[in-house]
Amino acid sequence: MKNKLRILLAAVLIVWLPGCSEAVDLENLTLGLVIGVDLDEHNQLVSYFSSPLFNKNVSKSTLTLESNAKTLRATRREFDSMATGLAVGGKTQVILIGKRLMQHGDWFSLFDVFFRDAKNSLSERVIAVDGDVSEIMQNIPQDMPPLSLHLASLIDTKELRNETVKTNLQQFDKQMFEKGITPYISLIKVENERIKLTGTALLDKKGRLVMTLDQNETTLLRILQNSSRGQQSLSASIPGAQKSDIYDKNNLTFSINSVKNKMKTGYRDGKFEFDIKLNMFVSLKERLFTYDMRKNREKLEQQIQEQIKKQFEELIKKCQKNQIDPIGLGQYARAYQYKKWKQVQEHWGETFSEADVHLSVKTNIKYMGPVK
Incomplete structure (x- = not known):
């Protein structure tokens, strides 16, 4: 008797199940x-x-x-x-x-x-x-x-x-x-x-x-956004290397093992200030010029820092010139300088174009590859 009641209840539920009438093959x-x-x-x-x-x-x-x-x-x-x-x-x-x-x-x-x-x-x-x-x-x-x-x-x-x-x-x-x-x-x-x-x-x-x-600039943007994940690689042209007619012999490419992004936000003399510090641990993936890595490692790290810093600064300047903020620095301004932010939030792009952005990059080569 109980089994019959269960079967009857299940049948009623199936018949009245909502949404079935709208089913389309x-x-x-x-x-x-x-x-x-x-x-x-x-x-x-x-x-x-x-x-x-x-x-x-x-x-x-x-x-x-x-x-x-x-x-x-x-x-x-x-x-x-x-x-x-x-x-x-x-x-x-x-x-x-x-x-x-x-x-x-x-x-x-x-x-x-x-x-x-x-x-x-x-x-x-x-x-x-x-x-x-x-x-x-x-x-x-x-x-x-x-x-x-x-x-x-x-x-x-x-x-x-x-x-x-x-x-x-x-x-x-x-x-x-x-x-x-x-x-x-x-x-x-x-x-x-x-x-x-x-x-x-x-x-x-x-x-x-x-x-x-381009793809290289996109990688820079994602690092600044602190949203990068998975594989990251950047290229830099190291000055002073021997030139070639068929390829860029100055080129050096490295992958980023990890990056620490520290941000400080301030307001002075009527302008927002952003202090960005990037600390990157990298591994060399391609080096097309002759270089004694063991003797001149610190020098190469310094050259990489200078070239990558230029790339970051150029990207930030282009964004400021066009009065856009894809990095999201306005969110930091709101979080740490809310009273000043509230006054300019409706025209943040114009305000950001006049902001002082200071950036420093430190690179540490953790891996140079198995080839000397």
């Missing part, structure tokens, strides 16, 4: 794993939608759709009218932003639908395209993995080497509204018909593209 869905937004040559909004095809009878593995609707919500209606299944964006993995749109600025509110609709995810990687989004969406090489998988893996693996940043939609939202930092996202482009990661795009608070960083 996978073959009746068009999953937008990659979404791209850009401006065309007439400055008209254009959106792209890339979905995998689960049909062995078609030659292509990806469906790419295009729309000129004025909002992302409206584009879904158009995509529904063109796709064989219901267009859904809840599984989106990558959002591409075209260069024209970034140069225009004032585009972030387009993505309100992602935050407003709870069915949407906020873990999508936001990626800047140095060019037109159509180059990425419509020219996919046949020997490449599905676009969503390729782009996600490209960003994830290079982020582990600190050669780019990995900014998802939720993090980008914070960067746009957090007054002590300016936004930064991955940067890719098409080169020789291949998708290539080039570094990082730095934006202002309106989403306008202000400047770009």
Whole structure:
């Protein structure tokens, strides 16, 4: 008797289980794993939608759709009218932003639908395209993995080497509204018909593209942010080495085993002051010039310090010149000089451009390699 009651109760629960009425079979869905937004040559909004095809009878593995609707919500209606299944964006993995749109600025509110609709995810990687989004969406090489998988893996693996940043939609939202930092996202482009990661795009608070960083500069940025992890390597050109016509014989490359980042924040003579001290333990990975490491180790450490310090200072100066703060020094200003910060928080970029930033670098070579 008890078993019959249990079976009856289970049957009732299954019948009344909420959400089952909204279930849709996978073959009746068009999953937008990659979404791209850009401006065309007439400055008209254009959106792209890339979905995998689960049909062995078609030659292509990806469906790419295009729309000129004025909002992302409206584009879904158009995509529904063109796709064989219901267009859904809840599984989106990558959002591409075209260069024209970034140069225009004032585009972030387009993505309100992602935050407003709870069915949407906020873990999508936001990626800047140095060019037109159509180059990425419509020219996919046949020997490449599905676009969503390729782009996600490209960003994830290079982020582990600190050669780019990995900014998802939720993090980008914070960067746009957090007054002590300016936004930064991955940067890719098409080169020789291949998708290539080039570094990082730095934006202002309106989403306008202000400047770009190569992979080496991105590593410097992540060290300053104190967000570096995994493998880190930097290169420096040591002056005085013999020159070569075919390669940079002055070059020296090292990996960073660990780095200690100490920050002090002050305010004097109407300006914020930041004192950054970096202590790095490094291992040599490549040295293209002849050098007696055992006799002149301290001299080489001093030369590395001087060259790397120059690279850090150049990066900071470029950021100040463009009135952006991707390092997040404004957050330190708020934490340690709140009364002064409160007066300038609405125009922190301009204030940061006038701040005094002092930086010192100390390197300690822990490993020189097995070759003398």
